[in-house]
Amino acid sequence: MGLQLPERTAPAPRRGRRVGLAVLLGVALVVLAGCGTDTELERLAMPDPVTVEGESTLALWQGAWIAALLTGGFVWGLIFYVIFRYRRRHADEVPVQTRYNLPLEIFYTIFPIIMVIVFFDHTIKTQNIVLNDEDVPVQNTVVVVGQQWSWTFNYPEAVDGEDGQPVNVFESGTGNNIPKLVIPVDTTTRFELRSPDVIHDFGVPGFLIKMDVMPGQDNHFQVTPKKTGTYAGKCYELCGVYHSRMLFTVDVVTQEEYEAYLQGQYDADFYSDDPVCGGSFANTQVGLDTEENGEVCQ
Known part of the structure; x- marks a missing residue:
């Protein structure tokens, strides 16, 4: 009989490297899938941005996920490597319990701090881009009023009245x-976000931004739509019993269609000298809509 050689197996470190490589490969595939923006998978579940500002928000979202996936893949690779490399090889073997690696411990203490600083820096930069109202000239203004429980949209000085003076046209929702x-x-x-009663929150998923509408607090932000269409919006703040009714739609139209809409609102007698502070069913909190406190919509 010939000499029977024992079956050869790959050394433990090599198997650990293979596992780590497989994990990193899977993460790389996910990262590559996140480089585009055409599908929801490529956007990593983020809505398709319909504004110029939303593109920066999407880039921050994708970058954060890519960094997290790479970090997670690297950590999981190390975990599996250690499991295979330093596993117990004999039943009576007890691994050393006092071993440590000071440089490694310093690394995994300092590196997360560096990651937080980098994330914070990119978040602030994106916020400055999205909320930039100094370098980007505002070409159009809408005074948005959130009231219990609907919305009023004012277009100040949008149409010339019969006396030739510009007037405010509006559309006010009800239940x-x-x-x-x-x-x-x-x-x-x-x-321009205003509220005569409680805190609401104005948001459109396609804009990739939302902001609180607070009594006595003049909040604002701006968007630049890049394509026409109809989009859904709603209140993102629990504002009362009929919070679920605070829905609205957004029509992004051409300039000619926009001017025609404004003129149509004027012809339908939906106009006033000043922005309207709420519809006929609005419950205004006592004291916020009096002359002593000023017009809340101004």
Whole structure:
């Protein structure tokens, strides 16, 4: 009989490297899938941005996920490597319990701090881009009023009245009527956010931004839509019993269609000298809509 050689197996370190390589390969595939923006998978579950500002938010979201996946893949690779490399090889073997690696411990203490600083820096930069109202000229203004429980959209000085003076046109929703917000494409629109009662939150998923609408607090932000279409919006703050009714739609239209809409609102007698502070069903909190406190919509 010939000499029977024992079956050869790959050394433990090599198997550990293979496992780590497989993990990193899987993470790389996910990262490559996240480099585009055409599908929800490529956007990593983020809505398709319909504004110029939303592209920066999407880039921050994808970058954060890519960094997290790479970090997670690297950590999981190390875990599996250690499991295979330093596993117990004999039943009576007890691994050394006092071994440590000072440089490694310093690394995994300092590196997370560096990651937090980098994430914070990119978040601040994106916030400055999205909320930049100094370098980007505002071409259009809409005064958004959130009231219990619907929305009023004012377009100050949008149409010339019979006396030739510009007037405010508006659309106000009720519990039975979902209001419509209309803004022009390729135009920077500034939203002035006002509330006569409680805290609401104005948001459109496609804009990739939302902001609180607070009594006594004049919040604002601006967007530049890059394509026409109809989008859904709602209140993101639990504001009362009928919070679920605080829905609205957004129509992004051409400049000609936008001007026609404003004129149509004027012809339908939906106009006033000043922005309207709420619809006929609005419950205003006592004291916030009096002359002593000033007009809340100004």
